[in-house]
Each structure stands twice: as C-alpha cells, then as structure tokens.
Amino acid sequence: MELTPIMQRYILHWGEMGARWGTSRSVAQIHALLYLAPQPLHAEEIAETLEIARSNVSVSLKELQNWELVQVTHVLGDRRDHFTALKDNWSLLMVLVEGRKKREIDPTLVLLRELSAEAARDTRTPAEIKARITALLSFMETLTNWFEQVKRIPKPTLVALMKLGSKVTRFIG
C-alpha cells in the first residue's frame, strides 16, 4: 500500500506512542496502518509497506487479534488471510481501557483481597498499614464497580452524558 506523507506521520507517531501504551512499535504501527486502510490488507503487504520482517508481522497480528483490535477477513479469489482494524473510535477506546484494566487493575485487586484477608490474622503488621491496604482495596472496588456500570450504558446516552460535562452535578443533592 502506498503511504502519503500524512499517513506516514500518523503511523510513525502511533508507533512511538505504542511503546508508552505498553505494546511494541511494530504492533502499534500495524494497528495504525490497518486503522487507516480503507480495504483489508494481507500480511505480506503490511510487511512491505512498513518495511518490517514478515515474521514480525505474523506475531504482531496475533497480538492485535488477542486484544480484539484486529480481525481476519477473506477476499474472494485470494487464499491469504486479510486483516482489518476496528474502525469505531468508541469501541476502540473501550477495548483499550478494558485491556488495561485486565492487565493493570485486576491483578492488583486479586492481591489486595488476599492481603486484606491475611491482614486480619496478622499481628506483626501495624494497624495503620493494614488500614491503608484495605482502604485502597475498597477505593479500587468502588472504581471498578462504577466502570462495570458505565460500560453497559448505550453509546448515545454516554455521548449525551459526556456533552453535559460538569453539568451532571446539577442532579446531585
């Protein structure tokens, strides 16, 4: 696929950001390319366009499929796999946030629950420190419960709520 300067800059930037978002540059670049591409692309074409090894494309596409950011499609008369990215920005955001929650929040919740339970039996840890751990647990649980509820709100309602901004507070006692 031919890249115009605008597309190139977008892809390179997304690649750099990928590193900060916790994926490799290749993964992020491939995602950027598929996000822009109007048609599905096959692995070979991705490798050529981005000038990265074919094997790297293979592994990176697997990772993007795990994240549910990229889907396999097939094109009539071509036995190669073709790939498309999720194009809806709202879904994209949800997938990214969900993924981060799973990787960064959920394991901590598991640990904090264990530690809180253990703290009840433990006599050596100072009460103040135990309290800090249980308070963090309950804070994180409140946040994740809120997120679970918000996730289920239909997109148009969510958009309306967002446009309201800080005006939502009008409805609070």
Place this chain on the structure above:
Amino acid sequence: MELTPIMQRYILHWGEMGARWGTSRSVAQIHALLYLAPQPLHAEEIAETLEIARSNVSVSLKELQNWELVQVTHVLGDRRDHFTALKDNWSLLMVLVEGRKKREIDPTLVLLRELSAEAARDTRTPAEIKARITALLSFMETLTNWFEQVKRIPKPTLVALMKLGSKVTRFIG
C-alpha cells in the same frame, strides 16, 4: 524499616505492576514503600529496606517527585532529606491519570491537529483516510474536554456521582 510479609508482597507486586504502568520496578517499589510507611523515610533507609543501590534510590526519588507522587520533608535534628508519598487515594488516581494523559494523549492531539490542517491542503491522501483522522481528533477532543470538566468537580460530588453508577442516565433524554 522492617517489612512484614504483607508489606513485602504489596511492595513486590506494585513493583511488577510499575513495569506495566510505564515506570521502572525500583520507582514503583519505592513508591509502594513510602505509601505504606507511617513516617517519612530517608534515602539510605529506602535503599537498605529494598536492597537496591543508593544511587538508584536517588534517581528514582527524583522521578517520583516529578510525578508529584512523593514529597521531601525534614525531620528535626537530622540533616538528611526524608520522603513521604501522597497518601490520599483520590489524589493518587488523579495524579496517575493526569500523568498518563500528558504522556500518551496530549502529544497525539498535537499531531492530529497538525495532520488535520495539512490534510486540507493535501490532494494525495484519499478523502476516507483524511476523514478518519479528523474524526479521531474530534473524538479525542471531546474526551479530553470532558475530563477537564470532571477534574474540577469537588471530590465529594464525584464520589456521590460514582455511587449513582448507571443511574445517572435517569437524567438524560
């Protein structure tokens, strides 16, 4: 400082998560230790407790101060710097989210604004691709504007709103 098994597990876990959150293990471990510690600690004590090099503690503390997660204090009769972590969970969350926004969102907004402007003059990039870039820009702008407003809502109101969960939608349409 003497670490009980509960404290150890908390610190080790926070260290692992730190990697996923975009800091080094040492930085995250030091933060965890200071977060739990009832009194301010000096650098030497941190190095001993966590068994890491004194120089590493120095650099990591600087990073934590940049993030505004850790503050310097002084203790009467002791000329060493002592350090405390922000203990309020709500502020902690805000600092973390703010930091990520600055590192991960803001640079992308800058780029997307540039590319959108450039797209207007560019004839080579397909219209569909240009549209995707401007749509992403406006999506991200809506989100960040929302966040700027929410940030200014006082904490108790925010807590009340969160407890409301998906019930906020009652006030829509």
Place this chain on the structure above:
DNA sequence: CGATTATTTCAGAAGTTTCTGAAATATTAG
C-alpha cells in the same frame, strides 16, 4: 500426491532500559 504458496516458530542479533558502584559534587557541623 507433489508443488506451490502461506503462515508460524524460534534461536540468536540488535536495540533498549534499568541498575550498580565508583567518583564527583554539594552541604553542614564543628
């Protein structure tokens, strides 16, 4: 069934980040 094409696996090369320890610098106490 071979031949051809497509995809995946994986060892090690290349690149990057993190950490240490020694030396340099800064600060304070006497």
Place this chain on the structure above:
DNA sequence: CTAATATTTCAGAAACTTCTGAAATAATCG
C-alpha cells in the same frame, strides 16, 4: 576551613525486549 556526611552523576554491566531471517509447519491448488 576541614572533616564528615549526604546527594547526584554517569559509564558501563546486567537484564530485558524486540526484531530478523532461516527453517519448520500448514494449507491449498492442479
């Protein structure tokens, strides 16, 4: 001012991640 203590800097070692390219495996065509 000097000695003692505290802190920072930084070169290179260690650890880790990412990427490549060759070989293995899988899928489909005629």
